[in-house]
Amino acid sequence: MESIRSRARQQLPSVMLTLLSIVQAIALESFWSNALELNLSLSPTLLNITAWLLSIVTLLLIVLIWLVSVSLVMRFEWTPSVTDLTQPFFVGLGQLLLIEAMMPARISAWFAVLALFFMFVYFSNQGAYRRARQDPINSQFFATLQPATWRDHLPNLLYIGLLGAWAGWLYVSPGLGWISTIALLTSAVVCAGQLRSLTTFWRHSMGQVETNVATKSDE
Secondary structure, rough: OOHHHHHHHHHHHOOOOOOOOHHHHHHHHHHHHHHEEEEEEEEOHHHHHHHHHHHHHHHHHHHHHHEEEEHHHOOOOOOOOOHHHHHHHHHHHHHHHHHOOOOOOHHHHHHHHHHHHHHHHHHHHHHHHHHHHHHHHHHHHHHHOOEOOOOHHHHHHHHHHHHHHHHHHHHOOOOOOOHHHHHHHHHHHHHHHHHHHHHHHHHHHHHOOOOOOOEOOOO
């Protein structure tokens, strides 16, 4: 049994990254096709601004998903679960649904999909981090980080709730306005913040940061 467990641990990064590479290639192709259908231009109309913001945030999410997955499997080792093996398929499904809703006329559906997608990715990664923390081979990294509590998860949970609220508001009150613009700009800022946080954790893992850059990690 130990040899099977060891082999599964060693094969997990290549399996995950191979599947995710295929998924991301399909997502990028779908994104390009849908972006061309939007007929993006530089005219400063609300419709065009919304289309640009939808495209930018969706592309940022595709890049963010890749970086999160790559950094996770390259930094840590753990015994994989069925959730780990099926995650790339659900990630691909979520991205394709998000891309299909990537148009101003479907903005409420886009926010609804984003809320569900963000929730799935967040909690599935929580499980991976939890299993990685329990594995002694990762003890050097987690020794400097306290386990996360529900208070640490609260900002992400509030953001998920906010996405759902925006989706409901835009469904009940269809049409573009300041609510949709603020919601999209907030989503862009959140994506940028996640990218910066991911970069910081990566540098910390690679020993490129001598000071303690964070005090909490996933359970």
